[in-house]
Amino acid sequence: MMKKTIISVGLALLIAGCSASQPEKPMSLKEQYEAALARTQAAVEKAASMEGEWRDIRWKKSKKRYLPKAIEAAKAGDYEKALKLLSIAEFQAEMGYKQAMAEKNAGPHLYGL
Amino acid sequence: MRKIATLLLSAGLVASATTAIASSPKEDLEKFRAYFEQKFPGLQLDDFGNGAYALDADKRMQWEAMEEFPPYDEFVDKGREIWEKPFKNGKSFADCFGKDPSKVRVRYPHWDAKTKQVVTLEGDINKCLKENGEKPFKWKKGPIAWLSAFFGYEARGQKINVVIPDDPDAIKAYEHGKHFFYAKRGQLNMACADCHVKYPGHFIRGNLLSPALGQVTHFPVYRAKWAKKSKDGDGLGTLHRRYGGCNKQVRARPFKAQSKVYRDLEFFHQYMSNGLTINAPGYRE
Structure with missing residues (x-):
């Protein structure tokens, strides 16, 4: 019984050690770019859906x-x-969206009208 | 107790939000006009149609000098030629707009109950061309601005009279335009209303800001800035061209001319100048 326990613990430690010794592979610049691109495109569409997109993100004349x-x-x-x-x-894009949300109830009342 | 407080607070927020948008177009117009009359007590209602030139004596003198030999005249004449020239099918713009060009400008913008959208003068110009097998004009300048300026010129002296019908969809479009006008946007975090309700009469760089009341009376407008950019000195541009320019200046992405956003904005913006005299086209810096 004692022997089995020692073996089990030993195996567990070995597995843990092996996995710890294998550091997580860092994302390549290309992978980072692809993830950032997807995030940015989603954020831009979200801002645009609220009429809150800013000028310099993708407008062709900027x-x-x-x-x-x-x-x-x-x-x-x-x-x-x-x-x-x-x-x-x-x-x-995120700021444009936040701005649009903050201005959701904008109206003449803000100008004392 | 906490629940009751939360409920009351929520009810209060809902009520205040509702109050903020619940005023009718008529009430909006009354408050809007009263605000400007109080802000500029020396001006008569129609003075507002002269924009910044009603606020600054020196600039007014320069402007009056320009208006003696208006640089937009040749383009108004071009608009007249377009009006008179028949289409390839033998019809003309008169078949779409009626024979009297002086009766056209005052009908726009208006609500179309069938299509459930705001109809603008420029929109109908291109619609007329398409229906008659002609190529539509570009939206912001050139022939569309010339013809629109011709209609404006012919309508000089008549009053703006935009009708917001008691139709929930029309009210929705009006409210959309109103919200757009008052909402801050772009990297500079500025609303149309910041410049033209809060700060008219103040300078922004070298430019004197005009009051929103009366802005639409002189559109299409001839701008010296636009004339400089063009090869032939054509500084005429439509209202939607100007909207795009304003949005760009506050670093917001401009919308397309004749997009729903700008048509709704025009619906609100023109309605706010109801009762003012049309003096289009106007000259501006």
Whole structure:
């Protein structure tokens, strides 16, 4: 009985040790980009659905166009630049949505009318 | 006790939210006009149609000098030519709008009960072209602005008279436009109302902000800024072109000209100037 317990505990420790010794594989820049792109696109659509999209995220006449430029950078293999641009686009999309929600009850009453 | 307090608070919030949007278009108009009359006690109602030039004597002098030989005249003439030129099928704009061009501008914008949407003058110009097998105009400038300016010119002296019918869908469109006007948007967090209700008469960079009351009377407008950009000095543009420009300036993504958002905004915006005299097209910086 004692012997079995020792073996079981030993096995458990071995398995735990093995799994602990295998660190989680970090996401590649490309994977990080793909995840960020999906998140940003969803955030932009959410803001747009509330009429709250900001100018510089993807509007074709904006000089900044963070989202399309991020996609272009990724296509050129510059994932670091792409991630940087996506972080701005995602932030702006989230702010646009929050702003639209905060302004849901906007009306003349706010101006004393 | 806590539950009761929560219920009361919720009821209060609902009530205040309802109060905020429950005023009728007529009540909105009365308060809107009274606000501007109180803010600018020296102005007569029709002075508001002159925008910022009603507020600043120097700018008014410059503007009056421009209006002596108005740069928009040649484009109004082009609009007249478009009006007179028959379509390939032998019909003309008169078959869509009636024979008297001076009676056109005052009918817009209006609510169409069949399609359940706001109909604008520019929308009907392109509808007329399409129905007659012609290529529609681009929405913001060029021929559509020329023809619209011609209609405005012919209607000078008549009063804006937008009707918001007692139809829940029409009221919904009006409320949508109203909300758009008062809601802050864009990276600069500014509403149409911030510049044109709260701060008219103040400068934003070198520009004097105009009051929202009377803004629509002089559209399509000839802007010196737009004329500079064009190759042939054509500075005429539609109201929706201006909406897009304003949204862009506060760093919000502009909507397309003649989109539902801008048509609803126009419905509210024009209604707020009911009773003011049409003086289109106007000259602005």
